[in-house]
Amino acid sequence: MDGAGGIGGRRQRLALELRRLRDQAGVTGRELAQEVGISQSKVSRIESGTAMPSVPEVRKWTLAVGAPRETGERLIELTEAAHQEVQTWRTALQEQGHFQERLRDRELRSHLVRNLQTAVVPGLLQTAEYARRVFALFELPYTDDDLSAAVAARLRRQLALYEEDRRFDFLICEGALRWRPGPARVLAAQLDRISSLSTLDNISIGIVPADAEAIALPLHGFVMYEGDDEGCETFVEVETTHARVVAARSEEVALYDKQWRRLSDVAIFDDEARAFLAALITEVRGGSR
Known part of the structure; x- marks a missing residue:
């Protein structure tokens, strides 16, 4: 500190x-x-x-x-x-109001957001129920009101997805799609939403299959913000269990860009990705409990 x-x-x-x-x-x-x-x-x-x-x-x-x-x-x-400063989640919430509102501000000021997730569905793609269960698992002192506010703020962030002058690129590892924060019906609905959003022209959703030959080692997810309309440089945010870390040095951003491109090479997109999701939905529903 x-x-x-x-x-x-x-x-x-x-x-x-x-x-x-x-x-x-x-x-x-x-x-x-x-x-x-x-x-x-x-x-x-x-x-x-x-x-x-x-x-x-x-x-x-x-x-x-x-x-x-x-x-x-x-x-x-x-x-x-x-x-390079690391900020704890507790501090982020105390200093800036709800963290979701800060994310929303950054997304609205960026023309391109690239989001890689290895363990959970990206927040911008989450259904309300999936988001509520994710927040409930956080190691944070959420009250019922805080939890409701967090979900509502996350859903407000998603309005940016429908603005055609903004672009959102997602890479999601198969493990993140299989992770279940609730009953099978919650995950099935979540997968269906991802498939639906993948049809928007300003959104690209790639899936990194678990059986693809590994050509990169994604130790964690990250989000790259590019093209701020006030002239800010590209930067990367990494979420960890205890804090978020911002990387803004050009050589560090380049490392994340390189990993993104490598994973994109083995990811599946468009109709192939939607067929993958449809099969996974069937599998989830078939083994529901």
Whole structure:
């Protein structure tokens, strides 16, 4: 854990430093937004610590306010470190409201979201009942009201799937499709929904069969956010049992991109994927209990 507030400390220090530099320079938020090439609202979110600036944005920011070279280099290093920061689920919920709303904001600001899952159906594809059972299994202090709010927020996120100007690519390992957080009927309905969503033009759903020859080792799922409409760089989020990790360095993003492409090579799509799902639904219903 880092100092100055522990997890999230680097982000908050960065926010305070950037705000201080702007105030000292006498530059308004509107003027700075024009210089950096972002919206004025994003300037406010960066300064409050609710949005993370990219390295290029911080570089333009320090130039716009006339910060010394040494200060700029130090803030670049702080930005890179903040992008590597690990945030616990408990902290994420406490600091940002419900975590699902944060995910929704990121999805709405991205033109392409690539989602690989190895153990569970991606949240954007989940039915309400499947989602409720998944949340109920989390090692989090959910009250009944929290659980209902989590499910409702996850379903609101799914509205983005129907916006034709956004693209969502999914890769799902067979094991994730077979994992059952409830009775067979819940899983069968979930598989049917995946098949239905795969027909949308802006959605690609690939299935990595368990009997395909392994050409990559996906130790965990991840989500890649690309093409933020405010100019942010591509970054990857990895969910672990205790926290989420953000990877934003180009060499790290490249590792995930490479793994995505390798798994795509052995995945099945479109009609072949839907036939696979239909057979799995039949199997699940046949062995229901």
